[in-house]
Amino acid sequence: MVRQHRIIHMYPVVLLYLAVCCVRRPVSAITVSSPSEVHAVGGEDITLRCTFSSTSRVTSRMSVDWSYRPPTAGPPQTFFHFSSQAFPSQDGQFKGRLKWEGSPSRGVASIKLLNASLSDNGTYACSVRNPPDVHGFPISQTVLTVTPKVPAIRFSDVAVLLAFILLPSAVIALALLGCMCCPVKDEIQAQGYRSPIEVTPGEEPGLRHAHSKENNVTCCDLYMDSDPEDYYIYEKEHSAKAEAVAESQC
Structure with a gap:
């Protein structure tokens, strides 16, 4: 009887243990976010931002992948991988133009695209994995639009x-x-x-008028300024000579 009584009292403990073992643990999740759109001007360096949050501690197993899909659609192509260190693409349009700017301990998985061009337009996807976080939203997308540079x-x-x-x-x-x-x-x-240099002697402007006036002086003008008696004698002699000439002609 005592043994049966002990077994009866153990039933609740066994049931509780089974319940704890059968109930599934809550699944850890990771969340990745990034801007939906990014605009840039040709020739500029543009940062493609990506952040994540995880319920698990970040370890060396954490990895980041960046993929690109052109505007003409088509399958995405991975061009950047990070796992303890950065592994940028060594060929294609992004060769030599990628720089890792992430910090996994702070939940940052961003990259920088150098010398952006119109051919870089398209959709960029950031994917983060941090085991055991295997559920949630591990991918986020950003649409990049590059416009020509206006001088x-x-x-x-x-x-x-x-x-x-x-x-x-x-x-x-x-x-x-x-x-x-x-x-x-x-x-x-x-x-x-007229310049004095060009004027010949005897033709000075100041004397020209005087010379012309002297040439027009008559005998009457010469005696106008003389004594009136002399002028009377001159007129009488001149009249006598004129009459003698007239008589000789007759």
């Missing part, structure tokens, strides 16, 4: 254009306008002024 005009370029193109053009234009307006004035000055 920018700097202030120094504008200053150079003004200094070496516009200013000489303005000076030439002013010189042409001056040449168009000055000939009229020069012609007027040439007609009213």
Whole structure:
């Protein structure tokens, strides 16, 4: 009776043990996240960000994979792998243009794409594994859009254009306008002024008028300034000579 009583009391303990053993442990999960879209300009270096969270401690078994799918669709192609160290692609369009910027201990699995170009447009997927975390959302995608670089005009370029193109053009234009307006004035000055070097002796401008006036002086003019009596005698003699000439002709 005592033995049967002990067995009856052990039943609850056995049932509890079986329940604990049969119940499944909660499964660990990992979550990966990244920006849905990233925009870049041609020639720039762009960081493709990827972060993850895991309920398990990060160990050397943790790994990261980056894959690329072009806009024309098609299967994704893995071009970057990390497992204790980085293994970038050694061929294809990403050769020599990838840089690891991750930090697994902080939950960062980002990479940098150098010298982005239009051919890099497409969808990039980041996949992280950290056993025993094997469930959850281990993949996240980012769409990269690269646009052409627009050349920018700097202030120094504008200053150079003004200094070496516009200013000489303005000076030439002013010189042409001056040449168009000055000939009229020069012609007027040439007609009213002669250089003393070009004037021959006896033709000085100041004496020319006087000479012409002297050539037109008559005998009457010569005696106008003399004494009136002399002028009367001159007129009488001149009249007598005129009458004698008239009589001789008759």
